[in-house]
Amino acid sequence: MKILAVCGFGVGSSMVLKMSIDKACKERNVSCEVENTDISSAKGANADAVFTSHELAQELESSMNCPVFAIKKYMDKEEVGNALDQLLQNGGK
């Protein structure tokens, strides 16, 4: 499974979000490749899911053909974990 962690610039927040997703996957014994990137490179990229902020999620939804999860607090393990559980239940590989 491949997840993109997206922020506006791809240098700061998305890296932290990637770490949170990596941790959540590890806790659940899910093997997953997480890549962090900025919003313009993310558009149209190939992935099983995108995790990003509420503001950027609205912008991304139309240009992705995979589910987009809006995360409020990138470092919040519970929030990120819940989004991951939702993805896993709805056909994440």
Add this chain to the structure above:
Amino acid sequence: MLKELLPKENLANHNKVDSWEEAIRLASQPLLKQGAIEEQYITNMIDSVNVNGPYIVLNDYFALPHAKAGEAVNKQGMALLTLDHPVDLKGNPVKLFLVLAAIDSTSHLKALSEISELLMDDEKYKVFINGNVDDIYKLINGEVN
């Protein structure tokens, strides 16, 4: 290395500020004085919050202001401001501002992941939120585990 990017002189504590913009400006002062960033970088960070929303608030009370790598940045660096009283950042109370100035998309990642590891540890997170600069520096410097 984290302690090279975030030396002790880049840590500061203030009692309170009037706005999140002021907090970002204050937090950035060490980087500005060292010539690591230009004034424009501070404007870019503030503009980004106004355009992209408050996603730089990564956890309760913690924000990571940053803008595009290499634009108005001369040298990579970080600076940290703690507040005794939280300030509102578009609906989120914030006590900890970690300014990140990057020169490209990769050079700072090791340091950023080191400090994120500290911040993702619940006990250490409390030390950051409590705002005592000496205690925080001990964590950054690896003096306590």
